[in-house]
Amino acid sequence: MISLLISLRSEFYKSKNTLAFWASILLPVLICGAITLAFFSNSDKILRMHYSPEVLWMNFAGGSLGVMGMLILPFYVIFMAFSVNNIEHKNDTWKSLFAQPLNKFSIYAAKYLYAVLLIFICLGLFLTLTYLSAQLLHLLIPAHRFDAYQPLNMLAKIYSKLFLSSLGILSLQFIISLIWADFLKPMGIGFVGVIIGIIAASKGWVYSYLIPYSQPSLALSLRKSANNSTIFTQEIYSSLIYAAVFFIIGYFIVSRKSIK
Amino acid sequence: MLELAIQTCGLTYHYGNQKVIDNLSLKVEKGSIYGFLGPNGAGKTTTIKVLLNLLKSPADCVFLFGKDINTHRIESLKKIGALVEQPAIYGHLSGKQNLYNRCILLSIPRSKAIDMLKLVGLRDAADKKADKYSLGMKQRLGIALALLSDPELLLLDEPTNGLDPNGIIEIRNLMIELASKHQKTILVSSHLLTEVERIATHVGIINKGKLLFQGTIFELQSLKAAKLQVQVIPLQKATDLLTLAGYQISPAKASNSIELPYKSAEDSAEINALLVQNGCRVSSIHLVKKDLEHLFLDITQSN
Numbered sequence: 001m002i003s004l005l006i007s008l009r010s011e012f013y014k015s016k017n018t019l020a021f022w023a024s025i026l027l028p029v030l031i032c033g034a035i036t037l038a039f040f041s042n043s044d045k046i047l048r049m050h051y052s053p054e055v056l057w058m059n060f061a062g063g064s065l066g067v068m069g070m071l072i073l074p075f076y077v078i079f080m081a082f083s084v085n086n087i088e089h090k091n092d093t094w095k096s097l098f099a100q101p102l103n104k105f106s107i108y109a110a111k112y113l114y115a116v117l118l119i120f121i122c123l124g125l126f127l128t129l130t131y132l133s134a135q136l137l138h139l140l141i142p143a144h145r146f147d148a149y150q151p152l153n154m155l156a157k158i159y160s161k162l163f164l165s166s167l168g169i170l171s172l173q174f175i176i177s178l179i180w181a182d183f184l185k186p187m188g189i190g191f192v193g194v195i196i197g198i199i200a201a202s203k204g205w206v207y208s209y210l211i212p213y214s215q216p217s218l219a220l221s222l223r224k225s226a227n228n229s230t231i232f233t234q235e236i237y238s239s240l241i242y243a244a245v246f247f248i249i250g251y252f253i254v255s256r257k258s259i260k
Numbered sequence: 261m262l263e264l265a266i267q268t269c270g271l272t273y274h275y276g277n278q279k280v281i282d283n284l285s286l287k288v289e290k291g292s293i294y295g296f297l298g299p300n301g302a303g304k305t306t307t308i309k310v311l312l313n314l315l316k317s318p319a320d321c322v323f324l325f326g327k328d329i330n331t332h333r334i335e336s337l338k339k340i341g342a343l344v345e346q347p348a349i350y351g352h353l354s355g356k357q358n359l360y361n362r363c364i365l366l367s368i369p370r371s372k373a374i375d376m377l378k379l380v381g382l383r384d385a386a387d388k389k390a391d392k393y394s395l396g397m398k399q400r401l402g403i404a405l406a407l408l409s410d411p412e413l414l415l416l417d418e419p420t421n422g423l424d425p426n427g428i429i430e431i432r433n434l435m436i437e438l439a440s441k442h443q444k445t446i447l448v449s450s451h452l453l454t455e456v457e458r459i460a461t462h463v464g465i466i467n468k469g470k471l472l473f474q475g476t477i478f479e480l481q482s483l484k485a486a487k488l489q490v491q492v493i494p495l496q497k498a499t500d501l502l503t504l505a506g507y508q509i510s511p512a513k514a515s516n517s518i519e520l521p522y523k524s525a526e527d528s529a530e531i532n533a534l535l536v537q538n539g540c541r542v543s544s545i546h547l548v549k550k551d552l553e554h555l556f557l558d559i560t561q562s563n
């Protein structure tokens with residue numbers, strides 16, 4: 001456990017000035033900022049629609065959720081899995097990392113956990129900024145009745161689903177990025193996977209929940225969430241099983257890995 | 261019996277079908293500076309990676325401080341500092357940050373990092389990004405990283421690569437000081453015998469994965485016994501005469517020349533007299549001392 005915390009601290013230390021770390025902060029700031037700005041500048045039009053507070057919230061939060069869940073989150077997860085491994089590939093530091101007196105599981109698990117934490121931070125910031133920017137809009141234009149509905153439960157549930165649904169992709173892409181040092185293979189495989197995932201999810205293929213890349217889209221799908229108020233739906237279970245299986249396979253690869 | 265810091269027992273390692281290490285039995289005594297010599301591609305780096313458990317070795321084959329590396333990996337690695345091939349450095353971090361990161365991994369105070377920067381002469385470049393470092397500076401940082409935990413055993417793979425003459429002397433003196441004053445054991449690989457000759461107490465010569473020689477530096481030097489080279493005609497008659505007189509003759513590279521073991525100046529004069537008195541015409545007679553460089557070449561080439 002101490003070994004894991006040491007490795008995790010080191011992951012934070014060496015990545016704190018990298019794009020991978022800052023992406024998890026900049027992405028929510030930029031997307032939520034852009035949506036808030038768009039809402040603010042189109043306030044007249046939106047007010048004319050006379051949305052109920054609940055629909056207004058859905059509209060506002062749906063802006064970032066739609067962009068994020070469908071497209072950006074899968075790519076962000078792919079990039080994150082690539083980045084935490086690439087920092088060692090690029091600097092040829094696997095050999096020094098595995099020559100430290102730390103057990104290999106801790107080194108591997110800390111890398112994985114670091115990627116999970118960054119995704120968690122990113123989605124947590126999305127949730128927080130969505131809520132805070134809506135409050136700001138209400139302050140600036142009180143006619144927007146963001147105060148008349150309490151969305152935190154709904155938002156927390158959706159973002160939790162989104163987070164859990166991304167773990168399957170993370171574990172799979174983590175293995176791919178662990179094995180291959182180049183940029184093209186993990187990104188190429190991930191890109192094809194995301195396209196297939198989106199098509200399978202949007203066409204309503206009955207087994208699409210088995211494709212890790214479909215799971216964020218499915219987790220956001222209104223058709224499912226309307227009928228099911230729980231977080232743990234079919235695609236979430238599937239994502240968690242994939243995450244666990246690929247995580248174990250990844251460790252198996254690391255423990256047998258010869259550093260050439 | 262002397263305590264061994266490193267012992268490999270008939271270690272063999274394959275990359276795919278290629279045998280890179282062949283029945284290697286290293287014995288590195290505690291407190292020694294072991295020069296691990298061999299041409300490029302001889303298997304030096306692979307051996308070091310096996311010693312660090314980066315490459316898997318069979319059970320009961322590699323022992324560090326008497327314990328099998330496979331079953332005592334963490335315990336053994338705590339005692340080792342290593343520099344393998346090019347230094348493993350995070351280019352986006354400064355030299356100081358690279359050392360701080362290693363301090364985190366080793367759970368040691370950051371003040372050690374500053375000490376190491378001073379030791380390897382990188383204090384002025386401490387805040388410069390490591391990817392802006394010259395090759396020599398990277399090498400120094402790699403050595404600082406290896407020394408950071410104050411390890412009992414240092415594995416240094418060609419540590420003077422890329423260093424200027426001053427840097428080479430500094431690193432050489434540092435190694436000697438670490439071994440003599442701080443009782444560290446150092447295994448330093450090199451393809452330059454002259455480099456090893458200056459610092460090593462023990463030498464292992466490896467070529468094509470096989471250990472061709474292992475012993476003290478004095479044992480190696482005793483192999484370079486001096487020879488007397490005689491240029492004489494007719495060659496066959498001279499050979500017969502000297503063989504009859506009990507000398508061991510071997511052909512020399514120069515034309516019309518033979519070589520025989522050098523004993524003393526008087527003995528050389530007698531050989532000369534014997535040849536001349538029996539009608540041989542001696543055009544030159546001189547002492548040939550084989551330097552270690554040639555010895556190394558002879559040992560590796562005859563393999």
